[in-house]
Amino acid sequence: MGDIVVSETMQKYFDLMEGVLHNEIEIANRARSQGKDPKPETEIPLAKDLADRVENLIGVEGVAGRIRELETDLSREEAALALGKDIAAGNVGNFDTKREAIESAIRVAIAMLTEGVVAAPIEGIDRVDLGKNDDGTEYIKIYYAGPIRSAGGTAQALSVLVGDYVRRGIGVDRYKPRKEEVERYVEEILLYRRIATLQYMPSEDEIRLIVDNCPICIDGEPTEQEEVEGYRNLDRIETNRVRGGMALVLAEGLALKAPKVQKHVNKLKIDGWEWLDTFISGGSSDEEDKDEKNKVKPKDKYMRDLIAGRPVFSHPSRPGGFRLRYGRSRNTSFAASGINPAGMVIMDNFIVAGTQLKIERPGKAAGMAPVDSIEGPTVRLYNGDVLRIDDEKTAIELHSQVETIIDIGEILINYGDFLENNHPLIPASYCVEWWAQEFLKKTGQNAPENPNQHEVMDICNRYNLPLHPDYTYIWHDIERDEFLKLAEFIAKNGIKEDQGNRLFLPEGKAKEHGIKTILEKLLVLHRIYDNKIAIENPLPFINCLGLGEDLKKQWEELPCEDILECIIKLSGWTVREKAPMRIGARMGRPEKANRRKMSPAPHVLFPIGESGGNTRMLSSAASYKANNNSKVGEIKIEIGNRICPSCGMETHEFRCECGTHTIPKLFCPRCGRAVNKDICPKCKAATSCVTAHNINFKTVYDRAFERLGERNKLESFKGVKRMMSKHMTPEPLEKGILRAKHDLFTFKDGTVRYDMSDLPLTHIRADELGTTAEKLLEMGYEKDIRGNKLERDDQVVTLNVQDLVVSRGAAEYILQTTKYIDDLLVKYYGLEPYYKAETIEDIIGVMLIGLAPHTSAGVLGRLVGFTKSSVGYAHPFFHAAKRRNCDGDEDCVMLLMDGLINFSHEYLPDKRGGKMDAPLVLTTRIDPSEVDKEAHNIDVCSSYPLEFYETSLNYTNPKELEETMDLVSSRLGTPTQFDGFMFTHDTSDIAAGPVKSAYKTLGSMVEKMDAQLSLAEKIRAVDVADVAERVLISHFLPDLFGNLRAFSRQGTRCVKCGGKFRRAPLTGTCPHCGGRVILTVHEGAVKKYLEVSLKVAKKYNVSSYTQQRIELIGYDIESLFKNDKSKQMGLADYM
Amino acid sequence: MQEMSLLSDLLEAGYQVSPQAAELITSHNNPSALINHILGSVDDSVFVIDVEDIDFTGFEEVREAEIPCKQEPVVNTTSANPISVLCDITDCSTCVGEYMEFVQYFRNRYSRLSEMIRGRVNARPMESLKGKRRVPGDEISIIGMVSEIKNTSNGHRLVRFEDPTGSFQVLFSMNDKDIYEESNKLVLDDVVGVSGNLTNDGKLLIAKKLVFPDLPNMGLSKNGIQGKALFISDVHIGSNTFLQEQWDDFMTFVTRQSENPELNKIAQQLRYIVVAGDIVDGVGIYPGQENELTIPDIYDQYEEVAHYFNQIPSDITVVIGPGNHDAVRQAEPQPTFPERIRKMFDPRIKFVGNPALVDLDGVLVLMYHGRSIDDFVASIQGISYSEPEKAMLEMVKRRHLSPTYGSRVSIAPEKTDHFVIDHIPDILHCGHVHTVGVKQYRGTLLINSGTWQDQTEFQKRVNVVPEPARVPVVDLATFQPTMLQF
Structure with a gap:
């Protein structure tokens, strides 16, 4: 371990960052030392490496030191297992019972396996317990909870192995399941699969095999409402409800990752896991992919669960779909792919930077980024012209004239994504990079840029090089007779003009014989002039058809079956495949950039019970009168009591009037005694400091304004109904006043956050980020990508790992936050302002925390610029440090100072998952070896070698090329792990393309669906009827069925107090407050999609099965909502 | 206007x-x-x-008398085997989906069921219990609808009851074994009477006695009629697990072509065939059903069923109600099949809704498909799919076919609660669960008539073993059931 190996510049960068960090911590501590917060010092501990993070997260002392020792010569997984054993044996940490030691051992091991970032080790395991086997021996039960999902399959599976490993050390027997328990697992996992999603579904026999043999009892908290029906009320399984955590660990963990478990079992030589052999040999799903001569088959998995308004861009592997271009741009890789911004516009603005696409391969999904150096879509306009659009401006101009999208253009995917997904390489489309390398190899010279048709033909003839990709058409898409027809037609009707620079064909005749369609399939671009089809630079095309200079056919019969082979024979040239495989895609999730709001969104975590009404307005609470005799502003709330240790006064505030910092006043809820311990020594009950009592809120409210010297002119100022935290400690009202003043909302932990979709970025230019070279120099940037001194705004520089580019909306929100923090420092804490920022340019360089959902470790970041796209661009290592990739995930940023001053454990909800999504520790420095391993598979070279393109034709496993490609993994532990990254394809603007996805700008679901279907009709690669049917089956029908069902089983709600009732009360009115009670599911919600479903089903003539389902549900709805008596009168009576 | x-x-x-x-x-x-x-x-x-x-208090009873479920009994007297429908929702559905309808629906249930108990329990309105301090030990009775069942940390059972005036909590103490055992049977939305003592603060009733509406304890003094009636359900035509062979044998039997003289004798005596729903497998009932259908078209499925039923000799009266797989609304009470489907059958075949009370020449048969059995199995210990008659016993004890709201049964909030058993039937006939069960209780014969479908993938998973192709036949003179196996 030890320090991270870095170059001198990077060392300077890290020092600079840490300098600012420590300065800000000092200011925050100065503010907090005044005792106006739950704790008198900042509550986010710093962690410089994984060992620190694990210790901070779990809180077992001595763990960090032991990890550093173990990691010197063991791999991460081995070290985790060894550490688990150490803890269980009592060598590390101090525990009262065997049970506690086992529990901590398992938690620490999971924390290590997940880089100490995610919440799984604290939230994913409810507890560990000992059970009794029928033979009287003891066994270990691990109670998994929902958040174990965030650990990922491998860590889940290994947690079971850790359990087994440690139980041996302390002499606990294995779990011996009863027969009905085994069957319970089978039923329960199958049921879980129906209500939630599982990445992998083991067969029933596989489940039996695992449960029968697994030495640890995988148990779990009930996470779902559903109950099992068959195997109920078992002795040793406490609940009949579905245990989601258990299902995840068994299916996605043990079953899916069995080979990985086996690897460790073999290494550690643990017995009792021999059954894994049976399991793995018993039918691995990987085998199937490799069959049939390495061919890759179309996959339609990404088409499942199609939703209205999220269009399909291409059916699986269909001509006209995305053509694969291998490479990496500075804003792609790490599960993000690029397409031309012109394509974004032409495809009706559904895709923008940050939009998630579900793709056919190599992975499941990808975030989208604009890359304008690859080919855009090819379209046919209404006037018959067929052209390819490569720039956004032309795309906007021509958008309304597009009749059909013949080809949706290229998609840029890097080699690393194939490696990460372990997907065999698919044959590369012939592209300029490949051609250029072949040219160089053959001639020893650099290839000419954009050669004309004569030069291209000359090169083919002279060097016997393959035909240039620009003149290579998609020959493999047409049939033999189509080729014959085309060649004959041109021989008969073609006219060469303009010294062979143009070929004219009669338009009417060409259409009649279907020749135009063939040209379109080949992607031969053409325009229509005076009823003639004009093809520019046609000579290579003519030669490929085997026609002579005079357009006379040079052949009688086609020499072979395969069209491409024919062309090679007829032309005498080597011609490569232009699009050997297409990649299908559909829209997943739209991009996101928005302030984090809870719903309803509070400005302050201060409880006001019912007194603020449904809107939780604090002003209403301040003027609340419970009844005619009560005092104005006196409200009853549940709040944590605190006591002043010096003068003994009780209050809910953090500072006593005497100036001392107060502490929670704990008492036992059972015996009522005040005890200053977490557990009552007499009753053994958990103590609490919460009581419900009356406070004069008006005084608190007015005094807060007074103290700040703020006038109350807030339009909206909202609190919460009830605190969710253990001690129900409220925030100081003053913080809320200032937040409301600056229009900021707080999250459950007291911080202000902004959410954005993640995209990777490895290189930046000052001019596209709204900043200047000068500013970059100030921030420690020195040289551009070529090693030249940074002096102009348009120089490309490598992005430092912890620097972030955020959306403009985020920048503005952060600016507001800096103003709020300044106000807080001045008016609340009486200190100097810190930021003094006026415009968003002023906040470039501020320190931020990046934090992903389901994780508990923030990463220190710095703002380096803005983009108009709704995304958060950051170095892939930064995303990986948060355990995100860029396949459409989103996470948040917050101001560092905000976290340091305002975050407190005291506010976090006291429930499952409460500690997730909170900055429990802060990673200050990114060590590439300790980020999510996925980031190690990013390639960072400036071009792919010729060998790569050639081997891709054989469906090679990407692992075989690992040595050849310049990957991050090969740079780890050297100074180049940060520096010298390159990319293969540039993009002129990382924010190109439309700003907002059409999905977000379109109004109702019906409008979205209409837009989706009209796009589907335009794209050649999409079957619109199939799209319509899929949307009906996976979205509208389940919605109709679900709502209809819900209507007839619905609960009711009181409009006044919000009380919920399982069924309508017999009194008719609310039993609590006498308010009006209403239904929770309305007729409108049930019928919402009926009409559109009927219309779409008819228009696109979907299968009769689906049509009947819609028809029947229509009758069902009519029967439920129409009175038979009034129906008899008939419509005519009303007209 | x-x-x-x-x-x-x-x-x-x-x-x-x-x-x-x-x-x-x-x-x-x-x-x-x-x-x-x-x-x-x-x-x-x-x-x-x-x-x-x-x-509405005081109004419900008045209304009750005025509006029976069916204004005039539908009588079919042309045949030698007369049938009249006494209670059926078909063409009488008034629900339009408003809040007050839900309230009225439950009030109707409460008023009708509480009336059955009122003679045995001297109950007072719950509202009158509030705010008055009483002498501890005072015995109080209430009639309430269960709105919540909780277990306290000490193992007692705490049940909240409701009537149209308010609600009250009742404790079933673990220490009083008998009453605690009885309270095991309580399910949500049951209407029962409870007697017990108030606690000192007057906020809780400690239960001493629990009264279900129940059937009156009558002897077997039935006036039987001649002939036999046969009960089937859950034919599931169209499914790939439909048992064609067994069904063909059954058809041979009812068309009186059986080579077995015993069977033929029974067939000769048949006067009625009662069918309690799920005559086809339907479409879109569960996800992925299209892969388990041999007939994917719903109307083709009914054509197939009609083809069989139309072969039944014309001197046998057939009465068919729908189930959850049939092409009628899912919410219960379900009206009968639409015209388009009824047309496929011989006009002499009688269609009713679900549930329906029919009079077969003087024998009262209550037909209910039995969706609520799922709820009973899930919420009462000791009731399982293997003995469906036990769930049916719970129905008649509470004089209600489907008490629990909001769980597995969808309801349509009609004006009257069609699940209330007002008229005590001679025979209660259910299906749905694919197992067979027959039981006599206080003069009523409970029949669950099994299925014609083999074990499905779903049933395998939830450990349900069906008993297909078994047919109960009842001698209408003695009410003695016989079980035929095909």
């Missing part, structure tokens, strides 16, 4: 009516009676009549 004329009485009497109240009144099936009731009961201080001012 109609609204104005209806409300004119109220307006003339000097009241204003809120829009919601107006809607409630006009949507009522007997608005003038309701208006008279309101005029008689409304508080003098009220000027604008709102929904809250309309007090």
Whole structure:
């Protein structure tokens, strides 16, 4: 371990960052030392490496030191297992019972396996317990909870192995399941699969095999409402409800990752896991992919669960779909792919930077980024012209004239994504990079840029090089007779003009014989002039058809079956495949950039019970009168009591009037005694400091304004109904006043956050980020990508790992936050302002925390610029440090100072998952070896070698090329792990393309669906009827069925107090407050999609099965909502 | 227009009516009676009549007598085997999906079931228990609908009961074994009577006695008729697990072509065939069903069924009700099959809704598909799919076919609760669970008639073993059941 190996510049960068960090911590501590917060010092501990993070997260002392020792010569997984054993044996940490030691051992091991970032080790395991086997021996039960999902399959599976490993050390027997328990697992996992999603579904026999043999009892908290029906009320399984955590660990963990478990079992030589052999040999799903001569088959998995308004861009592997271009741009890789911004516009603005696409391969999904150096879509306009659009401006101009999208253009995917997904390489489309390398190899010279048709033909003839990709058409898409027809037609009707620079064909005749369609399939671009089809630079095309200079056919019969082979024979040239495989895609999730709001969104975590009404307005609470005799502003709330240790006064505030910092006043809820311990020594009950009592809120409210010297002119100022935290400690009202003043909302932990979709970025230019070279120099940037001194705004520089580019909306929100923090420092804490920022340019360089959902470790970041796209661009290592990739995930940023001053454990909800999504520790420095391993598979070279393109034709496993490609993994532990990254394809603007996805700008679901279907009709690669049917089956029908069902089983709600009732009360009115009670599911919600479903089903003539389902549900709805008596009168009576 | 004329009485009497109240009144099936009731009961201080001012207490009973489920019994006397439908929702559905309808639906259940108990329990309104300190040990009785069942940390059972005036909590103590055992059987939305003692603070009733509506304890003094009736359900035609061979044998039997003389003798005596739903497998009932269908078209499925039923000799009267797989609304009570489907069958085949009470030449048969059995199995210990008659016993004990709301049974909030068992049937016939069970209880014969479908993938997973192709035949003179196996 030890320090991270870095170059001198990077060392300077890290020092600079840490300098600012420590300065800000000092200011925050100065503010907090005044005792106006739950704790008198900042509550986010710093962690410089994984060992620190694990210790901070779990809180077992001595763990960090032991990890550093173990990691010197063991791999991460081995070290985790060894550490688990150490803890269980009592060598590390101090525990009262065997049970506690086992529990901590398992938690620490999971924390290590997940880089100490995610919440799984604290939230994913409810507890560990000992059970009794029928033979009287003891066994270990691990109670998994929902958040174990965030650990990922491998860590889940290994947690079971850790359990087994440690139980041996302390002499606990294995779990011996009863027969009905085994069957319970089978039923329960199958049921879980129906209500939630599982990445992998083991067969029933596989489940039996695992449960029968697994030495640890995988148990779990009930996470779902559903109950099992068959195997109920078992002795040793406490609940009949579905245990989601258990299902995840068994299916996605043990079953899916069995080979990985086996690897460790073999290494550690643990017995009792021999059954894994049976399991793995018993039918691995990987085998199937490799069959049939390495061919890759179309996959339609990404088409499942199609939703209205999220269009399909291409059916699986269909001509006209995305053509694969291998490479990496500075804003792609790490599960993000690029397409031309012109394509974004032409495809009706559904895709923008940050939009998630579900793709056919190599992975499941990808975030989208604009890359304008690859080919855009090819379209046919209404006037018959067929052209390819490569720039956004032309795309906007021509958008309304597009009749059909013949080809949706290229998609840029890097080699690393194939490696990460372990997907065999698919044959590369012939592209300029490949051609250029072949040219160089053959001639020893650099290839000419954009050669004309004569030069291209000359090169083919002279060097016997393959035909240039620009003149290579998609020959493999047409049939033999189509080729014959085309060649004959041109021989008969073609006219060469303009010294062979143009070929004219009669338009009417060409259409009649279907020749135009063939040209379109080949992607031969053409325009229509005076009823003639004009093809520019046609000579290579003519030669490929085997026609002579005079357009006379040079052949009688086609020499072979395969069209491409024919062309090679007829032309005498080597011609490569232009699009050997297409990649299908559909829209997943739209991009996101928005302030984090809870719903309803509070400005302050201060409880006001019912007194603020449904809107939780604090002003209403301040003027609340419970009844005619009560005092104005006196409200009853549940709040944590605190006591002043010096003068003994009780209050809910953090500072006593005497100036001392107060502490929670704990008492036992059972015996009522005040005890200053977490557990009552007499009753053994958990103590609490919460009581419900009356406070004069008006005084608190007015005094807060007074103290700040703020006038109350807030339009909206909202609190919460009830605190969710253990001690129900409220925030100081003053913080809320200032937040409301600056229009900021707080999250459950007291911080202000902004959410954005993640995209990777490895290189930046000052001019596209709204900043200047000068500013970059100030921030420690020195040289551009070529090693030249940074002096102009348009120089490309490598992005430092912890620097972030955020959306403009985020920048503005952060600016507001800096103003709020300044106000807080001045008016609340009486200190100097810190930021003094006026415009968003002023906040470039501020320190931020990046934090992903389901994780508990923030990463220190710095703002380096803005983009108009709704995304958060950051170095892939930064995303990986948060355990995100860029396949459409989103996470948040917050101001560092905000976290340091305002975050407190005291506010976090006291429930499952409460500690997730909170900055429990802060990673200050990114060590590439300790980020999510996925980031190690990013390639960072400036071009792919010729060998790569050639081997891709054989469906090679990407692992075989690992040595050849310049990957991050090969740079780890050297100074180049940060520096010298390159990319293969540039993009002129990382924010190109439309700003907002059409999905977000379109109004109702019906409008979205209409837009989706009209796009589907335009794209050649999409079957619109199939799209319509899929949307009906996976979205509208389940919605109709679900709502209809819900209507007839619905609960009711009181409009006044919000009380919920399982069924309508017999009194008719609310039993609590006498308010009006209403239904929770309305007729409108049930019928919402009926009409559109009927219309779409008819228009696109979907299968009769689906049509009947819609028809029947229509009758069902009519029967439920129409009175038979009034129906008899008939419509005519009303007209 | 109609609204104005209806409300004119109220307006003339000097009241204003809120829009919601107006809607409630006009949507009522007997608005003038309701208006008279309101005029008689409304508080003098009220000027604008709102929904809250309309007090239904005292009105329900009046209405009850006026409106039976079916205005006139539908009688089919042309055949030698007469049949009349006494209670059926078909063409009488009034629900339009409003909140007050849900309230009325449950009030109707409460008033009818509480009436059955009232003679045995001297109950008082719950509202009257509030706020008054009583002498500890005072015995109190209430009749309530269960709204919540909880177990306390000490293992006692705490049940909240509700009546149209308010709600009250009742404790079933673990220390009183008998009452605690009885309370095991309580399910949500049951209407029962409870007697017990109030606690000192008057906030809780400690239960001593629990009274279910139950059937009266009658001897077997039935006036039987000649002939036999046969009960089937859950044919599931169209499914790939439909047992064609066994069904063909059954058809041979009912068409009196069996080579077995015993069977033929029974077939000769057959007068009625009663079918309790799920005659086809349907479409879109569960996800992925299209892969388990041999006939994917719903109308083709019914054509196939009709083809079989039309072969039944014309001197046997067939009566068919729908189930959850049939092409009618899912919410219960379900009206009968649409015209388009009925047309496929011989006109002599009688179609009814679900549930339906039919009179077969003097023998009362209550047909209910049995969706609620799922709820009983899930919520009462000791009731399982292997003995469906136990769940049916729970139905007659609470004089209600499907008490629990909001769980597995979808309900349509109709004016009257069609699940209440007002008239005590001679035979209660259910299906749905694919297992067979027959039981006598206090003069009523409970029959669950099994299925013609083999074990499905779903049933395998949830550990349900069906008992297909078994047919109960009842001698209508003695009410003795015989079980045939095909």
